[in-house]
Amino acid sequence: MIRRSFVAALAFTAALPFAVWAQPPLKVVATTGMIADAARQVGGEQIEVRGLMGPGVDPHAYRQTRSDIVAMTRADLILWNGLYLEAQMEDFFHDLGRKRTVVAVAEGVDPSKLRAHDDYADKFDPHVWMTPDLWRDVVLEVQAALTLARPEAAESFASNAQLHLAELDRLTKYAQDTLGSVPDNSKVLVTAHDAFGYFGDSFGFEVLGIQGISTQSEAGLNRIGELVDLLVDRKISAVFVESSVSDRSMRALIEGASAKGHAVAIGGELFSDAMGEAGTYEGTYIGMLDHNITVIASALGGDVPTGGMNNKLSAGF
Incomplete structure (x- = not known):
């Protein structure tokens, strides 16, 4: 789980030379479609995203398949929701985190903004994508994770993120x-x-x-x-x-x-x-x-x- 601020990520990359854009795309695996979309919006052409859970798939009951495991062990970055959404996969992600960069992006949301879980006293409602105001925090976590994985593309990620956050503001007003x-x-x-x-x-x-x-x-x-x-x-x-x-x-x-x-x-x-x-x-x-x-x-x-x-x-x- 990454809990570093984006400001810290930018400070880390400030002294680095500009990207060699000929690099192959960063390989990113995301559990839910919502996280995969956030990664695509922020990462743009710098990344290649695979989403594990497609339309109609229930993340509460999902278990990783053999092809999922292969994709994640070959990825540069794995993004998952956390907050006990992918409950069947938590142990796997904790184990994988010892070898790969694995980020629970929803766990970067300020806990004071979260609702208590119905069934678990120490857990929170994981459905943070249901309101654009909370999803903004997740988009910024995705931006920070991508920036740390490919610091030379920080400027591109920042520009893409700001465009997407503006769309989220429009969506909030429409709602x-x-x-x-x-x-x-x-x-x-x-x-x-x-x-x-x-x-x-x-x-x-x-x-x-x-x-x-x-x-x-x-x-x-x-x-x-x-x-x-x-x-x-x-x-x-x-x-x-x-x-x-x-x-x-x-x-x-x-x-x-x-x-x-x-x-x-x-x-x-x-x-x-x-x-x-x-x-x-x-x-x-x-x-x-x-x-x-x-x-x-x-x-x-x-x-x-x-x-x-x-x-x-x-x-x-």
């Missing part, structure tokens, strides 16, 4: 305006698991998940029954499925509410622990959050522009 248009009594977000806590804190939504922070926690019949009663009592008309989590429990909620005479629809599919398909707008961090913000606001009665913030969302979101 504030668009989600702010949702009526106050409709600002309730019901999802498969509690991945949207930071999102709710940032944008004034009550977030209710069937499962806890990890998809590995059990969704008991009692919890589903409680949420069915809540949907009926508060006349909540939309719930949201997630691209990386089975919709079975959400269907049970809808059926339970229907049995009590209350109609609930699926407001849309959200990207929680994984981004969209590679090569699509939703397969980038900006596109992922633009999609989520726009879908949520649209389903809950807000005013949304066609195509989202950048007019790039797929038809029908």
